[in-house]
Amino acid sequence: MVFTELLDMIEETYSLEVVDAVISASDLPSGGSYTRVGTYPSEEMSMLVATLSREVGAPPEDLLRAFGDRLFGRFVEMYPAFFPADQGIGDFLSGLESYIHSEVRKLYPDAETPTIDVLVDGDDSIELTYQSPRDMPDLAEGLLIGAIGHFGAVLEIQRSDLGGQPPTTRFTLTRPADS
Ligand code: HEM
Structure with missing residues (x-):
């Protein structure tokens, strides 16, 4: 789910073309066809973010921070029971x-x-x-x-x-x- 969320963020912030470019340039062991319930090596996250950084010219630290911020919001939407008001x-x-x-x-x-x-x-x-x-x-x-x-x-x-x-x-x- 973390991987599909990362690709969603890239698509929304940049475009589907950037998603495709990042996946094909990252040379991923899994090939990059992620599913929400699959498990993938954490190194692939670093590979994707490093390629995205080169594609869009932003530091990987900034991209990961922005992703974490957005991911927290997605957790709240998806698992509201974990967040009592x-x-x-x-x-x-x-x-x-x-x-x-x-x-x-x-x-x-x-x-x-x-x-x-x-x-x-x-x-x-x-x-x-x-x-x-x-x-x-x-x-x-x-x-x-x-x-x-x-x-x-x-x-x-x-x-x-x-x-x-x-x-x-x-x-x-x-x-x-x-x-
Ligand atoms: C401020 C709060 C949180 C922090 C600082 C945090 C930190 C992290 C970090 C850094 C990772 C990456 C793996 C690692 O570093 O070993 C991770 C994994 C994960 N966290 Fe959290 N987390 C937080 C809140 C949450 C919440 C609210 C949820 C779900 C409702 C959640 C569910 C997960 C899941 C599903 C993984 C991925 C496990 C995997 O795919 O192998 N986390 N967490």
Whole structure:
């Protein structure tokens, strides 16, 4: 589903011609005929984004962030039960691992979800570490941007890529001083 969403985003933002050009220039092991329920190697995501970056002249980090932001909105549309109206962003992020990603792993045993540890101090200050062998912190940042927008929170994101094995990124979400 993440792959079909990426191609949908490319089509809507650019065109179907760009989708075709990106798929044919990426030399994908799967050939690029994705289905919503299929499972594909995460490297193909990086290959697609690298080719798109060359095609449209935008940095891959920006493309992945924009994709994550949009993907969060699609999750909300597709799985509304995961987003109770009375929940704040702090509670949502605290429950992400145990409630959402673990359900994803039960439903799709092949799914590869990251480890996300959350330290919350209310809805105004949240520290989160993202760890994954896939090392996709730009996608994680985009999803966080989408979450902040969805909850109508006023939070700035600071990010430090800490390296390590599996690679770890720390995100600190805080209310800007002037708000
Ligand atoms: C701010 C919130 C979220 C963050 C930061 C986050 C982070 C990520 C990242 C970075 C990945 C890529 C794989 C990896 O890095 O190992 C991922 C995978 C995934 N996440 Fe999340 N996620 C969030 C919310 C959600 C929500 C709301 C859903 C569904 C309702 C969801 C479902 C999934 C699914 C289905 C995958 C793909 C698994 C696969 O295809 O192998 N995530 N998540």
